[in-house]
Amino acid sequence: MDEERTAAWWGRRAWELLSAVRARAPLVHCVTNLVSMDIAANALLAAGASPAMVHSLLEVPEFTPRCDAVCVNVGTLSEGWLPSMRAAASAGRPWVLDPVAAAASEFRMEACLSLLALRPAVVRGNASEILALASRSLAASSSSSTTTFKGADSTHDSGDALQDAKALARSTGAVIAVSGAVDYVTDGERVVGVSNGVAMMQKITATGCAATALIAAFLAVVEEPSDAMAAAACALAVFGLAGEIGMESGAKGPASLRMHLIDALYCLDEQTVTSRVKISLHS
Numbered sequence: 001m002d003e004e005r006t007a008a009w010w011g012r013r014a015w016e017l018l019s020a021v022r023a024r025a026p027l028v029h030c031v032t033n034l035v036s037m038d039i040a041a042n043a044l045l046a047a048g049a050s051p052a053m054v055h056s057l058l059e060v061p062e063f064t065p066r067c068d069a070v071c072v073n074v075g076t077l078s079e080g081w082l083p084s085m086r087a088a089a090s091a092g093r094p095w096v097l098d099p100v101a102a103a104a105s106e107f108r109m110e111a112c113l114s115l116l117a118l119r120p121a122v123v124r125g126n127a128s129e130i131l132a133l134a135s136r137s138l139a140a141s142s143s144s145s146t147t148t149f150k151g152a153d154s155t156h157d158s159g160d161a162l163q164d165a166k167a168l169a170r171s172t173g174a175v176i177a178v179s180g181a182v183d184y185v186t187d188g189e190r191v192v193g194v195s196n197g198v199a200m201m202q203k204i205t206a207t208g209c210a211a212t213a214l215i216a217a218f219l220a221v222v223e224e225p226s227d228a229m230a231a232a233a234c235a236l237a238v239f240g241l242a243g244e245i246g247m248e249s250g251a252k253g254p255a256s257l258r259m260h261l262i263d264a265l266y267c268l269d270e271q272t273v274t275s276r277v278k279i280s281l282h283s
């Protein structure tokens with residue numbers, strides 16, 4: 001089956017899923033960090049989804065079951081928010097985990113591990129975050145326990161985390177997406193590479209968080225939970241493509257790219273998506 005998944009197949013699949021998001025406007029519940037709320041909500045809206053940033057534990061048990069998908073992001077984690085994250089993740093909706101700066105503290109790492117145990121459909125992080133999570137989650141079997149970590153920005157290339165991402169996917173059952181120059185998406189057996197995007201996207205805070213929220217929107221419209229890989233790869237490709245077009249539209253730096261990227265996401269058409277999405281099977 002994988003052999004049939006040519007670049008053209010992925011282009012059509014990305015367009016199908018983006019069109020489904022536009023047609024169905026899935027309600028995406030985000031328990032996300034304070035830095036990312038604006039760009040994540042705007043990216044979701046531009047893609048055709050409906051964002052809702054709700055984090056009070058007084059609301060989550062009532063609200064989340066009515067949503068189409070959930071995005072949990074630990075970027076500005078606090079003691080008070082963790083129970084809300086756990087409640088949102090346990091509400092029975094398809095959900096995505098963003099382990100921002102997983103290695104920043106023991107509290108944060110433990111929180112990420114406890115959320116991982118609640119079986120996200122997808123985990124999306126940068127290479128340093130996935131390496132840190134795998135290093136703790138897989139303990140003895142990981143190759144990365146000696147690496148050092150900084151904050152929310154990656155100090156590794158996405159390829160550095162590929163083997164650990166596969167192992168983490170196998171041990172958790174989640175699809176693992178490692179963002180970077182090439183975004184790698186794996187279910188533990190197959191790996192696809194997404195080559196869309198521009199380096200300047202790293203200079204806009206919370207683009208990774210927005211990409212994770214977009215994965216949740218795509219997850220809401222796939223037919224089968226087993227399509228989580230397609231949802232993650234296509235969301236990352238579409239987001240990266242919007243970054244490319246944003247750059248081509250005259251962005252001069254991070255601030256204008258942010259504006260042009262959101263406009264580009266809103267304006268994407270079939271011809272552009274099917275011809276420019278760059279997803280391929282990684283051998």
Ligand SMILES: Nc1ncnc2c1ncn2[C@@H]1O[C@H](COP(=O)(O)OP(=O)(O)OP(=O)(O)O)[C@@H](O)[C@H]1O
Pocket residue numbers: 100125126127152153154179180181182183196197198199200201202204205206207208209210211236239240
């Ligand atoms: N060198 C690069 N070239 C092209 N695209 C890139 C590059 N680095 C990152 N990207 C893209 O930028 C987006 C954000 O990825 P990144 O790895 O920077 O996330 P992150 O570190 O989690 O970000 P944040 O924590 O600020 O939300 C993704 O869509 C990714 O594909």
Ligand SMILES: Cc1ncsc1CCO
Pocket residue numbers: 033035036075076100152205206209
């Ligand atoms: C900078 C920053 N700090 C906590 S969350 C966040 C946004 C990018 O992940």
Ligand SMILES: [Mg+2]
Pocket residue numbers: 098099100101125126152208209
């Ligand atoms: Mg991040």
